[in-house]
Amino acid sequence: MKLYGHPLSTCTRKVLCTLAEKGHTAEFVFIDFAKNEQKQPAHLARQPFGVVPVLEDDDFGLYESRAIIRYLDARLSGPALTPSNVRERALMDQWISVEQGNFSGPVMKAVMHVMFAPMRGEAVDPAIVAEGKAGGARVLDVLEKALADCEYLAGGFSLADICYLPYLEYAFATGMGEIITERPNVNRWWQRISARPTWQKTIGKAD
Ligand SMILES: N[C@@H](CCC(=O)N[C@@H](CS)C(=O)NCC(=O)O)C(=O)O
Structure with missing residues (x-):
């Protein structure tokens, strides 16, 4: 491949x-x-x-x-990242759709602005950052409730969790980490999924 x-x-x-x-x-x-x-x-x-x-x-x-x-x-062979339970699978698809439709757009608009405005010699516009944080926070408020009594979004660790990881990582890297840390269930979930060796390897922090 x-x-x-x-x-x-x-x-x-x-x-x-x-x-x-x-x-x-x-x-x-x-x-x-x-x-x-x-x-x-x-x-x-x-x-x-x-x-x-x-x-x-x-x-x-x-x-x-x-x-x-x-x-x-x-x-591929290896651990299943899609639940076999039909309702859990539907939840996985729901959270992936929410990531794509509601979360990554506003968050990445602010992330890209924070990363690239200085390279263009421009000041970071706090209004753009605030808008990205508000868009991300709206989804994380919903995830905070969904994660109240479970470790992952859809039963076990799944493709849904993977879909949020890159955007959460960049939110931290660009000073927007508080939208995660100020929500205890979201923060525990983030700590859990981002500590996985596979994610650390993906971002070049482990072999
Ligand atoms: N919906 C597409 C989005 C792909 C996408 O936007 N990729 C970005 C990097 S994350 C890219 O290639 N950007 C370069 C460009 O827009 O020129 C997917 O999920 O694969």
């Missing part, structure tokens, strides 16, 4: 973490954003929207990180 991606990309990280959880690796093909490689014809032939990641499994190509991690979980 080949994975086309960028090690700092949130969507690539979901796939790398899933591979690690399954106990597999893929050949990593670095797509250099600094050279705009994701918008070049060779990559557009794999991913017509000009983004990463892309998975190639022999003659089968697949893009969209959440589709890729579902494919990998079904395709």
Whole structure:
């Protein structure tokens, strides 16, 4: 298998973490954003929207990180990351949809602003940060209740937990960690899932 991606990309990280959880690796093909490689014809032939990641499994190509991690979980040996219980599986899908539809957008808008405004010689705009935090907090308020009496979002550790990890990591890295730490159940969940060796490996903090 080949994975086309960028090690700092949130969507690539979901796939790398899933591979690690399954106990597999893929050949990593670095797509250099600094050279705009994701918008070049060779990559557009794999991913017509000009983004990463892309998975190639022999003659089968697949893009969209959440589709890729579902494919990998079904395709590879290793621990199941999708609950067998039909209601837990439905909950997993619900939380992945909430991540995609409500959480990662506002959080990443603020994260990118904090990371890139100084590089453009611009001041960080507190209003953009506040908006991202408010959007993230709205979802974390809901997760706080959902995590009141369970360790993970959908039964055992699942693809749903993996989907939140990259965005929570960047929230901390850009000074927005309090939206996590001020919610005790969310904070315990974050501590639990981010300590996994597979996540530490994904972000380059462990072998
Ligand atoms: N919905 C897509 C989003 C992919 C995406 O936005 N990837 C970002 C990195 S996380 C990217 O390639 N950005 C480069 C660009 O927009 O030019 C997925 O889940 O795979």
